[in-house]
Amino acid sequence: MGPRRAASEDHRTDRRMMSAMTPPWLAVGACFLWVAGCGAAPPRPGPGADASAPPVRHEGQVLYEARSPTLHGASSGLEARPARRVVVEVADGAGAVVGWGSTDDQGRFVVDAAPGGEVLRIRARILGEGLDIAVARDAAGRQEHTASVPLEPPGTVMRITASEADPGGFAGALHILDTLLRGVSAVRDWTGRRLPPLFAYWGRGVTTDWSYYRGERPASSGRYCIELLGGSPGQQATSDTDEHDEVIILHELGHFVMDRLTTDSSPGGDHPAGYLLDPGLAWEEGRASWFATSVLGDPRYRDTIGLEPTGSLRVNHDLERGSGGPRGMGSEQGVAEILWDLSDGGPPPSVPDQDSDGVALGPAAVLRAMIELANVPGAYPAIPTLLRHLVNSGAVSLFDAKRMLLAGGNPETVLPAGDELPWPLDIAAPSVVSGKIDGLSDPAPSGGPPRPQNGQDAVRVYRVRVEQRARLSVQLRIFGSGRAADHEDLDLEMRDIRAELLDQARTEVPVHGLSRVVEPGHYLIYVRDGGSGNRVGYELRVWTSPG
Numbered sequence: 247m248g249p250r251r252a253a254s255e256d257h258r259t260d261r262r263m264m265s266a267m268t269p270p271w272l273a274v275g276a277c278f279l280w281v282a283g284c285g286a287a288p289p290r291p292g293p294g295a296d297a298s299a300p301p302v303r304h305e306g307q308v309l310y311e312a313r314s315p316t317l318h319g320a321s322s323g324l325e326a327r328p329a330r331r332v333v334v335e336v337a338d339g340a341g342a343v344v345g346w347g348s349t350d351d352q353g354r355f356v357v358d359a360a361p362g363g364e365v366l367r368i369r370a371r372i373l374g375e376g377l378d379i380a381v382a383r384d385a386a387g388r389q390e391h392t393a394s395v396p397l398e399p400p401g402t403v404m405r406i407t408a409s410e411a412d413p414g415g416f417a418g419a420l421h422i423l424d425t426l427l428r429g430v431s432a433v434r435d436w437t438g439r440r441l442p443p444l445f446a447y448w449g450r451g452v453t454t455d456w457s458y459y460r461g462e463r464p465a466s467s468g469r470y471c472i473e474l475l476g477g478s479p480g481q482q483a484t485s486d487t488d489e490h491d492e493v494i495i496l497h498e499l500g501h502f503v504m505d506r507l508t509t510d511s512s513p514g515g516d517h518p519a520g521y522l523l524d525p526g527l528a529w530e531e532g533r534a535s536w537f538a539t540s541v542l543g544d545p546r547y548r549d550t551i552g553l554e555p556t557g558s559l560r561v562n563h564d565l566e567r568g569s570g571g572p573r574g575m576g577s578e579q580g581v582a583e584i585l586w587d588l589s590d591g592g593p594p595p596s597v598p599d600q601d602s603d604g605v606a607l608g609p610a611a612v613l614r615a616m617i618e619l620a621n622v623p624g625a626y627p628a629i630p631t632l633l634r635h636l637v638n639s640g641a642v643s644l645f646d647a648k649r650m651l652l653a654g655g656n657p658e659t660v661l662p663a664g665d666e667l668p669w670p671l672d673i674a675a676p677s678v679v680s681g682k683i684d685g686l687s688d689p690a691p692s693g694g695p696p697r698p699q700n701g702q703d704a705v706r707v708y709r710v711r712v713e714q715r716a717r718l719s720v721q722l723r724i725f726g727s728g729r730a731a732d733h734e735d736l737d738l739e740m741r742d743i744r745a746e747l748l749d750q751a752r753t754e755v756p757v758h759g760l761s762r763v764v765e766p767g768h769y770l771i772y773v774r775d776g777g778s779g780n781r782v783g784y785e786l787r788v789w790t791s792p793g
Contacts, residue, residue: 272393272408301358304336304397306404308353308368310420313490315548319557320490324410328353329420330427331372336363367394370419372427378443379426381419386464387445391419415450418489422446425492429499432541436610441506443469450479457488459501472498486551493538493547500537508620510744511627515700522576522694522702525628525669532581539565540609543597545586566600572693573656575669576702580656581629587650588612603650605642624768626709626743628669633661670707676789681706683736685775704775711768716790719761720771725783728756735776736784743768763793
């Protein structure tokens with residue numbers, strides 16, 4: 247899902263100690279193997295500690311149990327994986343931290359702590375090397391998922407495995423964290439860019455409808471949030487929970503990546519398969535799916551519900567083989583497939599091209615092209631914008647681009663013949679334009695079933711440039727009654743170039759007006775179906791006056 251903005255909240259990290267007793271779901275075993283050091287930070291003695299005493303070395307390995315997607319839900323079989331780069335702390339009996347460090351890529355740790363340590367605390371957080379990633383139990387990111395176990399005697403190498411049987415889902419939190427690490431690391435490898443702090447809000451029974459990218463949370467904190475399905479408590483075998491759906495985690499991470507490094511062309515809203523949607527919404531959702539599959543190196547996009555053999559798939563989309571449904575710039579599935587065809591067969595870490603589409607840029611080049619587009623004034627891209635940019639820059643020839651589109655079953659019209667793009671429509675101020683909204687005809691004029699809420703035919707988007715501070719005014723005159731009962735109800739919206747809503751008019755009248763003082767820049771005017779299924783023509787008038 248696209249970004250949703252969060253209310254302002256205080257930001258602080260919860261470092262309260264959990265029980266030192268080993269819960270039954272957290273298996274702890276001792277082994278007497280030498281474990282390589284992990285570059286642990288110096289200990290931080292607690293109150294009353296003897297600073298002159300030599301440090302005590304604690305060693306071990308942290309693992310978690312993970313599931314994989316199958317055609318009949320998440321796998322019933324479990325795989326023990328290393329908890330990579332997670333924060334580990336040694337705490338004394340009062341809960342004070344006396345030493346800390348992190349695991350390596352095999353989940354191993356070495357912590358030299360001050361004497362008096364009694365508990366090893368494992369936090370679902372990664373810190374260091376420019377990374378700040380966490381999985382939290384609360385919407386503000388204050389309470390990280392944490393587990394504590396008693397320390398083994400010095401000289402013993404601890405082996406700790408977080409079990410899927412944990413009712414609180416600590417193993418799932420570690421799986422989410424590791425998946426986020428994989429995605430963020432891919433972005434760094436592809437672009438050299440570092441991303442701001444991020445946390446996933448996830449827990450049993452917390453979110454039960456869908457997973458989301460929530461944007462900056464708390465507001466102005468510089469920390470960003472994705473919210474993931476946690477399923478119903480005690481019903482993981484039958485409910486929808488996303489801690490083991492790596493492609494879903496990475497899809498939401500993809501929204502974060504695009505939001506921070508590129509643009510945002512989506513006004514939000516639901517995006518069911520089989521429809522031609524607002525092209526900006528289709529672009530953002532499609533490229534988030536492309537990002538997820540590219541990180542995993544697998545074109546299969548599978549969203550599981552429940553466990554095999556009685557589970558199911560909410561989504562089962564192979565980007566290489568393609569899917570049914572209408573195609574065009576408003577197809578979310580088509581966007582993802584085109585981006586996959588642009589990427590596969592390219593330099594490592596690309597995967598082999600299976601359908602001989604003739605283009606092989608690799609995911610790094612495609613993501614860098616999206617970043618380049620973000621530097622174009624007024625950038626509000628859709629799939630035609632990227633394709634035209636790749637052709638104009640020489641990254642792909644016009645012939646190869648068209649051949650790729652046809653090989654994937656996409657219409658050539660997705661790649662405009664010239665630089666005049668079909669979406670959004672550029673207009674000057676002052677100007678008068680006319681058009682038609684149709685969220686009623688079935689099939690819709692552009693293809694597929696009608697979608698009054700945000701279908702391609704139910705929404706028209708205009709981009710206007712304001713050269714200096716001024717009052718931007720818009721008038722929408724409907725060629726009809728403006729009433730939903732007559733299927734002539736249209737709404738008017740004014741948004742900034744990041745799709746943030748600035749003002750709107752949603753009453754059932756034949757004339758709508760908006761007026762707002764704005765700073766220099768590009769602004770978007772949306773004319774859209776009132777939401778109930780409407781088909782009517784209109785005239786849109788746009789002008790500026792001194793602000």
